[in-house]
Amino acid sequence: MAQVLPGDALPVHDLIGIGFGPSNVAMAIALSEHNAGVGRQEAVTAHFFERQRTFGWHRGMLIDDATMQVSFLKDLVTLRNPASEFSFLRYLQSRGRLIDFVNHKSFFPLRKEFHDYFEWAAAKVDDMVSYGHEVVAVEPVLRDGRVEYLDVTARSGDGPVIHRARNLVIGTGLRPRMPDGVERSDRVWHNSDLLSRVDALEATDPSCFVVVGAGQSAAENVAYLHRRFPGADVHAVFSRYGYSPADDSNFANRIFDPGAVDEYFTAPEDVKRTLMDYHGNTNYSVVDNDLIEDLYRRVYQEKVLGTERLHFHNVSRLASVTETPDKVHATVVSLVTGEKTPLDADVVVYGTGYLPADGLALLGETAGLCHRDDEGRVRVERDYRVAARPELRCGIYLQGGTEHTHGITSSLLSNIAIRVGEILDSVLGRGRGPSGTPRPVTDGIGTSR
Numbered sequence: 001m002a003q004v005l006p007g008d009a010l011p012v013h014d015l016i017g018i019g020f021g022p023s024n025v026a027m028a029i030a031l032s033e034h035n036a037g038v039g040r041q042e043a044v045t046a047h048f049f050e051r052q053r054t055f056g057w058h059r060g061m062l063i064d065d066a067t068m069q070v071s072f073l074k075d076l077v078t079l080r081n082p083a084s085e086f087s088f089l090r091y092l093q094s095r096g097r098l099i100d101f102v103n104h105k106s107f108f109p110l111r112k113e114f115h116d117y118f119e120w121a122a123a124k125v126d127d128m129v130s131y132g133h134e135v136v137a138v139e140p141v142l143r144d145g146r147v148e149y150l151d152v153t154a155r156s157g158d159g160p161v162i163h164r165a166r167n168l169v170i171g172t173g174l175r176p177r178m179p180d181g182v183e184r185s186d187r188v189w190h191n192s193d194l195l196s197r198v199d200a201l202e203a204t205d206p207s208c209f210v211v212v213g214a215g216q217s218a219a220e221n222v223a224y225l226h227r228r229f230p231g232a233d234v235h236a237v238f239s240r241y242g243y244s245p246a247d248d249s250n251f252a253n254r255i256f257d258p259g260a261v262d263e264y265f266t267a268p269e270d271v272k273r274t275l276m277d278y279h280g281n282t283n284y285s286v287v288d289n290d291l292i293e294d295l296y297r298r299v300y301q302e303k304v305l306g307t308e309r310l311h312f313h314n315v316s317r318l319a320s321v322t323e324t325p326d327k328v329h330a331t332v333v334s335l336v337t338g339e340k341t342p343l344d345a346d347v348v349v350y351g352t353g354y355l356p357a358d359g360l361a362l363l364g365e366t367a368g369l370c371h372r373d374d375e376g377r378v379r380v381e382r383d384y385r386v387a388a389r390p391e392l393r394c395g396i397y398l399q400g401g402t403e404h405t406h407g408i409t410s411s412l413l414s415n416i417a418i419r420v421g422e423i424l425d426s427v428l429g430r431g432r433g434p435s436g437t438p439r440p441v442t443d444g445i446g447t448s449r
Contacts, residue, residue, distance in 0.1 A: 016165035020050035023399035024171040026076040028125040051134035060192040080417040171399035174354035206346035214238035218351025246286035256414035264407035356401040383426035
């Protein structure tokens with residue numbers, strides 16, 4: 001641990017953000033709007049670090065005809081500030097498409113269009129971010145036996161830089177999930193690799209693809225590969241009898257409302273589990289009904305025409321994958337009969353979802369000051385601040401990895417605008433005393449801070 005020394009000239013930020021995906025872009029926007037409305041003394045100083053060299057959000061899945069599964073009104077700002085200059089409608093106006101979008105009569109833009117909106121918004125606050133900087137360490141800084149600051153070390157091509165913070169907001173996103181024992185390679189992909197790798201296949205005249213998974217991304221990969229390579233067979237493998245439709249009905253969608261976060265946070269653990277069981281089909285391993293119908297239409301049409309390229313292996317699993325220089329030897333096993341079907345594929349794609357990054361992984365010894373529950377999960381307060389021992393005076397906020405405390409919207413876009421507003425309110429509420437230290441607050445576990 002470093003000590004604060006007299007004459008220490010390292011500048012102190014009120015907040016440092018790790019990662020600059022949509023969540024922390026929204027955070028930067030909330031800070032920018034706050035600072036524009038207050039005097040210099042009340043402004044919140046902040047900086048963000050992003051390891052990518054430019055903004056990018058799931059670039060590997062920006063399939064040309066894929067649409068968002070969330071309303072455009074749940075953009076980076078609107079639910080927090082409908083008059084914001086950073087809204088999707090303002091973006092459309094700047095691109096000259098506002099009237100065209102209205103006439104389109106859809107709440108769900110193309111995913112590529114929403115990504116362009118994110119880039120547009122991120123560019124408006126890029127003075128607050130250092131791209132190409134990977135945070136490699138967070139070190140506690142002591143004053144009088146208490147952790148008053150956190151020193152954040154970020155590495156770039158020009159060497160390491162150190163910034164000091166009173167608060168951290170961690171938005172390091174999701175990590176591709178692969179089955180145990182399966183590694184990504186030139187011929188074994190996660191669905192997030194799709195668009196960055198698929199062009200290289202054009203010259204090889206692929207004849208067979210295997211796609212594993214029953215969720216939206218897997219189904220989109222099946223549809224895309226089937227359309228992109230009209231001479232190739234596409235085999236979809238999943239343990240269900242068929243794709244399950246996403247429940248986006250009016251009442252079920254209330255699980256994504258800001259008020260649902262309050263209810264979930266205060267609910268007993270058994271009620272939390274029940275809510276996730278009831279409403280997991282709004283988001284997990286489900287597919288838009290339009291896409292299900294499209295895929296069924298394709299496979300039926302091929303049966304009628306006698307040119308079957310699209311194959312569904314339901315109630316099945318991919319038992320083995322052996323890669324050779326020019327093929328992947330895969331074995332599909334029926335969970336009902338045990339029958340094995342060998343397939344020689346050019347590529348196997350796993351649409352097996354994502355896992356949240358460990359929000360505390362970068363904190364080093366500071367992580368030891370953070371509280372965990374009986375299951376080893378980080379304890380998080382309602383304001384998304386990690387519950388910690390009294391000697392940790394800094395606020396550590398998580399954007400993601402809080403599903404066990406805040407519910408299904410933990411890492412989703414649905415509540416992003418409200419979430420960053422609540423985090424900002426918490427940072428402002430904790431404040432800075434005359435010496436620049438946080439004022440005492442209650443940490444939610446009966447300890448005065």
